[in-house]
Amino acid sequence: MSDYINGIDTFKELYTDHFQAVWGFCNSYLKDKEQAMDATQEAFFKLYERLNDSYTKQNAVAFIYITAKNICMDILRRNKFTIEDAEKLKEELPSxxxxxxxxxxxxxxxxxxxxxxxxxxxxxxxxxxxxxxxxxxxxxxxxxxxxxxxxxxxxxxxxxxxxxxxxxxxxxxxxxxxxxxxx
The missing domain is CATH 1.10.10.10 (Winged helix-like DNA-binding domain superfamily/Winged helix DNA-binding domain)
Structure with missing residues (x-):
């Protein structure tokens, strides 16, 4: 099989192979299983929207993780409302x-x-x-x-x-x- 994405079957393969790992990644940031599920689904949806045959499987996996990280950071920021919380959030955000x-x-x-x-x-x-x-x-x-x-x-x-x-x-x-x- 080619390293390049060749349609919905390859997306399904990526989804099946990596969904649980990306969910675990999101859950490690958010510490909330439902929010982690939502973030994971959103990351895969964004991949699906942007997917084309110029993506390799490695590009797609990298895209999913980077997108998942950004979604998690947005959720963490939205969950903090005060300036004090914002300062704490800066310290709590993963490096x-x-x-x-x-x-x-x-x-x-x-x-x-x-x-x-x-x-x-x-x-x-x-x-x-x-x-x-x-x-x-x-x-x-x-x-x-x-x-x-x-x-x-x-x-x-x-x-x-x-x-x-x-x-x-x-x-x-x-x-x-x-x-x-x-x-």
Whole structure:
């Protein structure tokens, strides 16, 4: 498939692949799930309005995040009314570094979810429970298997994930577990 946007099917693909990540990005700024949903939908709508065949998928993803950030900033500004609040808002607004860090975090989470969705059976169950922050003993209890079985199945799961996302990227899985940002 071409890197350039080629119509509604590519837009649907972008929407399906990135909506949850952009929503998480907006929610990290707004701390309000409904406002984050509205901001995400507005960002995708603006992309849809401007989309043409000169956009690459990378351009489109960058556009979505920048637009989402601007929409979130507008919402945060509208939510503050007094001069004192405006001064506080200046201090509270995320920096450019935190903006890029949050994009990286949300995209990392999206990639890990995509890889995990390719697992099956016990591997999928164990990965899901691990991402929920469950310990090996808790996983054993939930699944009704021994602790050694959990350890053995986890080893197999990591092997499967390495095949899916590459050996050096397995660290993404562990980073996502430590972030516990899968809500």
């Amino acid at each position: 450019e570094d935190s903006f890029l860090e949050e994009i990286a975090t949300q995209e990392m989470i999206r990639c890990v979810h995509a890889a995990i969705s390719q697992l099956s059976g016990r591997s999928l169950e164990i990965a899901t429970l691990a991402l929920e922050g469950k310990s090996n003993p808790e996983i054993a209890t939930i699944l009704g298997i021994s602790l050694n079985s959990v350890k053995s199945l986890k080893k197999g799961m990591y092997t499967q994930l390495r095949k899916i996302i590459g050996h050096k990227y397995i660290i993404l899985f562990f980073a996502c577990i430590s972030l516990k940002k899968f809500t």
